[in-house]
Amino acid sequence: MLGYIVRRVAGFAPVLFVIVSLSFFLMRLAPGGPFDQDRALPEQVRANIEARYHLDESLWRQYRRYLEDVLRGDLGPSFRYPDRSVNELLGLGFPVSLTLGLCGLSVAVVLGGVTGVLAALRRNTFLDYLTMSFALGGISIPNFVLGPILMLVFALWLGWLPVAGWGTWRHLILPSITLGTFYAAYVARLTRAGMLEVIGQDFIRTARAKGLHEAKIVLRHALPSAIVPVVTYLGPASAAVLTGSVVVETIFSIPGIGRYFVGSALNRDYTMVLGTVVFYSLLLLISNLVVDVVYAVLDPRVQAR
Amino acid sequence: MKRKGVALALLFLGQLCVGMPARGAEEQVFRINNMVEPESLDPGVVTGVPEHRILSNLFEGLTTADPKDLSPRPGMAATWTVSKDGLVYTFKLRSARWTDGKPVTAHDFVYAWERVLNPKMGAKYAQQLFYLKNGEEYNRGRITDFTQVGAKALDDRTLQVTLRCPTAYFLDLTSFYTLYPVPRWAIEAHGKDWVKPGKIVSNGPFRLVRWVPQEELVLEKNPGHWDAARVKLQRVVFLPTEDGNTAHKQFLAGESDWVPQVPTAQIEAARTRAEFYVTPYLGTYFFRFNVTKSPTNDARVRKALSLAVDRESLTRYVTRAGQIPTSTFVPAGMRGYEGVRGLGFDTAAARKLLAEAGYPDGKGFPKLELLYNTNELHKVVTQAVQQMWKDSLGIHVDLANVEWKVYLARQSSLDYQIARAGWIGDYVDPNTFLDMWVSGGGNNETGWSSKRYDDLIARAACRIVNLKERMRTLQEAEQILVEDAPILPLFTYVNTGMLGRRVAGWYPNILDQHPLKYISLER
Numbered sequence: 004m005l006g007y008i009v010r011r012v013a014g015f016a017p018v019l020f021v022i023v024s025l026s027f028f029l030m031r032l033a034p035g036g037p038f039d040q041d042r043a044l045p046e047q048v049r050a051n052i053e054a055r056y057h058l059d060e061s062l063w064r065q066y067r068r069y070l071e072d073v074l075r076g077d078l079g080p081s082f083r084y085p086d087r088s089v090n091e092l093l094g095l096g097f098p099v100s101l102t103l104g105l106c107g108l109s110v111a112v113v114l115g116g117v118t119g120v121l122a123a124l125r126r127n128t129f130l131d132y133l134t135m136s137f138a139l140g141g142i143s144i145p146n147f148v149l150g151p152i153l154m155l156v157f158a159l160w161l162g163w164l165p166v167a168g169w170g171t172w173r174h175l176i177l178p179s180i181t182l183g184t185f186y187a188a189y190v191a192r193l194t195r196a197g198m199l200e201v202i203g204q205d206f207i208r209t210a211r212a213k214g215l216h217e218a219k220i221v222l223r224h225a226l227p228s229a230i231v232p233v234v235t236y237l238g239p240a241s242a243a244v245l246t247g248s249v250v251v252e253t254i255f256s257i258p259g260i261g262r263y264f265v266g267s268a269l270n271r272d273y274t275m276v277l278g279t280v281v282f283y284s285l286l287l288l289i290s291n292l293v294v295d296v297v298y299a300v301l302d303p304r305v306q307a308r
Numbered sequence: 309m310k311r312k313g314v315a316l317a318l319l320f321l322g323q324l325c326v327g328m329p330a331r332g333a334e335e336q337v338f339r340i341n342n343m344v345e346p347e348s349l350d351p352g353v354v355t356g357v358p359e360h361r362i363l364s365n366l367f368e369g370l371t372t373a374d375p376k377d378l379s380p381r382p383g384m385a386a387t388w389t390v391s392k393d394g395l396v397y398t399f400k401l402r403s404a405r406w407t408d409g410k411p412v413t414a415h416d417f418v419y420a421w422e423r424v425l426n427p428k429m430g431a432k433y434a435q436q437l438f439y440l441k442n443g444e445e446y447n448r449g450r451i452t453d454f455t456q457v458g459a460k461a462l463d464d465r466t467l468q469v470t471l472r473c474p475t476a477y478f479l480d481l482t483s484f485y486t487l488y489p490v491p492r493w494a495i496e497a498h499g500k501d502w503v504k505p506g507k508i509v510s511n512g513p514f515r516l517v518r519w520v521p522q523e524e525l526v527l528e529k530n531p532g533h534w535d536a537a538r539v540k541l542q543r544v545v546f547l548p549t550e551d552g553n554t555a556h557k558q559f560l561a562g563e564s565d566w567v568p569q570v571p572t573a574q575i576e577a578a579r580t581r582a583e584f585y586v587t588p589y590l591g592t593y594f595f596r597f598n599v600t601k602s603p604t605n606d607a608r609v610r611k612a613l614s615l616a617v618d619r620e621s622l623t624r625y626v627t628r629a630g631q632i633p634t635s636t637f638v639p640a641g642m643r644g645y646e647g648v649r650g651l652g653f654d655t656a657a658a659r660k661l662l663a664e665a666g667y668p669d670g671k672g673f674p675k676l677e678l679l680y681n682t683n684e685l686h687k688v689v690t691q692a693v694q695q696m697w698k699d700s701l702g703i704h705v706d707l708a709n710v711e712w713k714v715y716l717a718r719q720s721s722l723d724y725q726i727a728r729a730g731w732i733g734d735y736v737d738p739n740t741f742l743d744m745w746v747s748g749g750g751n752n753e754t755g756w757s758s759k760r761y762d763d764l765i766a767r768a769a770c771r772i773v774n775l776k777e778r779m780r781t782l783q784e785a786e787q788i789l790v791e792d793a794p795i796l797p798l799f800t801y802v803n804t805g806m807l808g809r810r811v812a813g814w815y816p817n818i819l820d821q822h823p824l825k826y827i828s829l830e831r
Contacts, residue, residue: 035713038432040355041730043720043750047427047448048434055430086348086500087521095521151553158561166558167549169523256549258522271713 008296015288019281023073026280027066030273037082037271056082069274073281079274083267089278093260097282099169100252100259103182104245106175110183111190111240116230118187119194120221123229126199134191141188150181150254167256178255182248186240190233197229238294245290246283336542336829338811341555341567345522345548349503351488352424355432357820361568362546363485365514365527365824370399370417370467370482375826376815378736380479384412384489384511385467394474394773395441399467404534406491408509414461416489422454423495424486436486436734439478441470473770476778477737484735513539513825522548527824540813540828556806559583565808565829568820572684575629575804583806586630587816591732591801592637592741593689595678598725599794600755603674608665610793613726614651615658616700617693623799626692627685631799636790637731638741639800641818644779645738648787650797655700662701670702677706679727681715686728689798719753729753730801736818738782743769745789756794761785 038044038052053059057068072079078089118134125131157177158166168174201207202225210220249261260279267275342358349359351367364373370388371380386402404412421440424431425447438444441458445451458470471478481487491509494502501507508516513535514527525546529539547564549555552571556578559567570578578584597604597613604610619633632640635650659669667673678694680686690707697703705726710718719727731751733740743749743765747757764785772778789795803820813826 033713034717039713039716039720041716043753044432045435045438045444045750047444048430048432051427051434051447052430052432055428084345084347084521085353086350086503092521151557154554154557159557162561166561166563167551167554168547168558168563254551254554256522256547256551256554258520262522262550269712 004296004299007299008292011292011295015285018288019284022284023070023277023281024066026277027069028062030268030271030276031062033271035271037273039271056080069277073277078278078281081267081272081275083270083272083275089274092263092275093278093282096258096260096263099257100245100248100261103175103178103248103251103257103259104241106179107182107244107248107251108186108237108241110179111186111244112233112237114183115187115190116194116233119191120198120226120229122191122195123198123202124221135195138188138191141184141191144184146181146185147250147254149184150177150251153177153181154254167254169257174255174257178251178257181254182244182251186244189236189240193232193236194230197232198225201225201229235294235298238290238297242287242290245286336540337545338541338543338566338824338827338829339545339547339564341549341558341564342525342546343548343552343555343567343569344550346525346546349508349516349519350500351485351490352420352429352431352433354485360485360821362525362527363488363512364483364821365512365544366508366510366516367485367488367490367512368404368533369484369488370401371479373480373483373821373823375813375823376817378480378817378819378821380483383483384417385482388479394476395471397469397471397478398462399469401465401467402534403465404511405532406509406511407515407530407532408491408494409532410491410493410509411464412489412511413464414467415464416491417467417487418454418459418461419492420488420490421459422457423490425454425457431486433486436481436484439471439473439475439481441472443472474773476775477735477739480735480737514541514544517543524548535825539825541824544824559806559808565811566805566814566822568803568805570629570804570806572627572629578804578806581806583809584804585807585816586802586804587820588632588639588641588818589732589801589803589820590639590641590736590818591730592634592639593631593728593730593798593801594637595693595796595798596719596724596727596729596754597794597796598722598727598755600722601725603665603667603676604725606665607792608661609667610796611651612658612661612665612701613697614793614796615654615661617696617796617798618653619798620653622689622692622696626688627799629804630802632802633799634797636786637795637797638738638782638786639733639818642736642738644775646779646783648783648790650790651793658701662703667703673701673703675706676703677708677725679708679710679715679718679724681712681728682709690728693798722753722755726796727753729795732801733819738779738786739765739768742782742785742789745794754794756792758788758792761788764788 038049057065081087081089081092122131122134154166154177157164164173164176207220207225210224248259249264252259252261263275264279267279342361344358346359346362347356348354349363351363354363368383370383370385372383374381384401384404385399388397388399390397401414406412421437423429424434425437425443427447427449434447442451442456446454446457460468462468489511494507494509498507505516505519513530513533515530517528518526527544529542549558552569555567556571556574558564597610599605619635623631623633635652636648638645638647640647678690680690694705694707697705718724731741744751746762746765764781768778768781772781807814810829812828812830814822
């Protein structure tokens with residue numbers, strides 16, 4: 004097992020290298036540069052700035068310089084925010100994105116799990132149709148629509164929660180729901196399908212025959228088997244939640260790293276773009292590894308390969 | 309009764325959880341939605357308006373802007389004298405202190421200005437100091453001895469500034485952040501970290517207490533400021549909400565007291581509220597013509613296109629925020645500037661000019677493309693103008709929508725035929741709208757060039773001391789610009805925003821600048 008993990012981690016390096024190189028050159032191919040703005044800079048001023056950030060060097064030298072810096076763990080200065088380094092900004096933003104992601108995921112699991120079980124137990128009743136319609140809605144409504152609607156209802160009309168911002172637990176509720184709903188809908192459908200499959204099986208009938216309480220049958224016996232597909236789904240879902248909070252972070256003005264992801268590309272903030280790409284790539288690689296390790300634990304055949 | 313009790317208990321619990329006590333009238337906390345995270349807090353580095361909202365309260369220059377008409381008032385300089393030729397300014401500094409207790413001296417200004425002009429600093433706004441004698445030369449590295457630049461500390465409290473040319477608006481510039489003094493010892497001790505809470509040393513009416521990127525930035529009253537008696541606000545919170553709709557909702561929910569922008573889609577609804585305001589802004593929305601390419605190299609074509617635009621309808625039915633239609637470039641409301649006559653709206657004249665250029669009723673008119681950057685407002689404006697040209701001239705123009713940086717790159721390399729554009733003045737003087745059109749100017753970006761125009765601008769910039777004559781010269785220049793039409797002005801920008809009803813000491817002005825030291829919250 005340990006050998007497997009070591010081999011996989013060693014495989015990160017070439018993948019990251021390709022990603023960094025591709026992003027580096029793609030970014031430079033895009034028209035415009037970090038210091039283009041609507042009022043033109045005097046030529047000398049522009050030259051001074053470019054010299055300061057080594058943008059006057061050949062592309063090849065800049066590339067080498069960047070690789071060396073990244074190897075040392077330095078993602079460089081932000082062009083847009085000259086007082087701060089990319090490392091600092093990512094360091095400040097990641098805990099926020101992580102918190103939001105985990106809360107969104109909890110919403111997904113709890114909301115999705117409960118409605119999925121209820122729908123399965125009351126199969127083909129009004130409750131089933133209702134929850135599954137909601138699930139369909141959850142999958143279909145994009146978060147940039149759901150977010151503002153939740154804001155309007157719970158912050159403006161009812162006044163229960165703040166509109167946007169960060170700092171207290173109350174700021175977390177609406178964004179978590181907005182982020183988690185899509186995944187909750189998936190979880191609900193997966194749980195329902197899993198439950199339906201399990202509930203018809205012999206061991207459940209046995210449990211019923213023994214006269215166990217219905218709640219105990221569901222929670223103790225049926226649920227653990229029913230949520231296996233959900234658990235496998237959670238791996239990619241957590242990666243998606245962590246990297247996919249861009250829209251939610253923008254709508255709710257949350258100081259996470261998602262904000263930098265799009266903004267820096269539009270601003271041609273080269274170092275920040277590369278920094279977020281490296282960071283997200285690493286995150287995805289690690290979460291994929293974790294998922295695979297979990298698979299390997301569940302299914303020894305994976306390990307053999 | 310019982311139910312009421314439960315409700316009250318819940319309310320109490322709710323308040324407890326929030327940890328935000330209801331704000332009493334005595335509590336002078338002003339919340340501004342600054343719409344974006346400030347790029348920096350270093351006066352020598354920043355270039356934007358959101359940064360100005362923060363820095364103009366954190367630091368103070370030689371002069372400060374009057375809250376009503378933005379005219380210069382004493383700041384760090386208590387008094388000043390100007391030489392007869394308008395070239396030498398001598399500022400007498402007041403006894404003022406930095407937040408760490410050190411006195412503010414003339415040397416702090418000289419240090420700050422050297423820093424901005426030093427080529428190694430790579431300051432984007434170095435040109436704000438090109439007004440100084442030899443300022444530009446120093447920035448270009450042509451001279452390396454700063455004592456040759458027109459900024460000298462005669463003693464701790466006397467600063468002598470020598471300009472390259474008489475500059476009527478120099479005292480407006482000294483209230484701008486690029487010209488603020490900065491504390492050498494703090495910068496040398498902390499490097500680029502010197503602007504962070506706990507390290508920053510500043511000299512304005514407020515001081516920095518908290519700054520979490522993308523979350524909030526908090527200033528509090530600086531009790532050691534020379535004018536502290538005037539300052540009523542205890543704390544000021546800047547929120548960096550980028551999403552305009554969210555920012556608007558935050559205001560409506562009472563989470564901010566001022567939001568300096570209303571999304572176009574919300575304007576109709578916002579207009580009915582007492583908190584809504586709309587004021588003229590020192591900026592012009594216009595189209596650039598590429599005069600190096602056919603058919604826009606023909607002045608008759610350009611004028612025809614300009615005459616065919618009904619700007620009244622455009623602002624009334626399309627932009628709808630109260631923008632002021634204009635067919636000249638310098639916005640109205642400049643002290644001492646009368647303005648010129650624009651081309652106006654005249655479809656008959658437009659058709660006639662187009663026929664003279666060889667395209668009667670638009671027949672045979674070549675393919676033309678109108679470039680704009682992705683934005684709701686630009687989209688509707690360009691669509692409306694496209695329709696107007698079709699209706700009154702019978703010509704079809706394609707619209708090309710590109711992302712901001714692509715738009716900038718194409719515009720500056722003249723890779724366009726017509727491009728939408730906007731220009732916001734740097735200071736309240738027609739020159740900030742006119743000197744950009746000189747031959748080869750960095751912001752010209754049309755390829756247009758006129759010898760006579762260049763001469764007039766150069767004369768107004770350096771050779772005339774008489775204010776009236778200077779304004780007349782600039783007027784003459786604008787007349788040339790309007791008649792030769794390398795640009796098609798559409799309207800004067802407005803500021804739209806929402807301001808809490810308790811806010812006092814906030815005055816509408818043409819740059820939308822509102823010094824916090826005059827603002828208070830009333831009961």
